Amino acid sequence: MKKIFTxxxxxxxxxxxxxxxxxxxxVDINAYIAAGNTLNANGMRVGGNFTSNGATVLDxxxxxxxxxxxxxxxxxxxxxxxxPTASVGATQYYKFVNGDWGTNEGTDAANTIATGGCGVDDxxxxxxxxx
Numbered sequence: 432m433k434k435i436f437t438x439x440x441x442x443x444x445x446x447x448x449x450x451x452x453x454x455x456x457x458v459d460i461n462a463y464i465a466a467g468n469t470l471n472a473n474g475m476r477v478g479g480n481f482t483s484n485g486a487t488v489l490d491x492x493x494x495x496x497x498x499x500x501x502x503x504x505x506x507x508x509x510x511x512x513x514x515p516t517a518s519v520g521a522t523q524y525y526k527f528v529n530g531d532w533g534t535n536e537g538t539d540a541a542n543t544i545a546t547g548g549c550g551v552d553d554x555x556x557x558x559x560x561x562x
Contacts, residue, residue: 450516454562458527461506471530475500475508478532479525479559484518493528500527523562524551 456477464470476493477500488510489495500508508527550558 451513452516452519453511453513454523455509455511456500456525456527457503457507457509458500459507460529463529464506468529473499473530474502476528476530477510477512477525478528479523481512481523481525484521484523485515486518486523487513494531498528524553524559525562526557526559 458475460470460475473494476498477488478491478493478498479488480490481488482490488497492498498510500510503509549560551561553559
């Protein structure tokens, strides 16, 4: 009986050490396109401090293939990001990027994610979303 309990305990601890959480990020770009903007040939991307939180997407590197979002159709873009359970509760800074830096949220004075709304000023003139 003790052997079975020991084996089950080891198995449980092994599974727990590999436990992960997947977060789905989605953005609707219909209003952005309707305002006369064009979608970059590379599509929508995501940039943020993902790797710092143990995620599968590189930190602040929207040009990397792992940062590419999937076109779900009807103006909706999505990406699943996997984190270790140890990162649950950590602050995730991120933003949606059209192609690569230069056409990203938080830099256009007329169409920005405002501080106090759904963004946080990073102190360098950029507004980032938080999770």
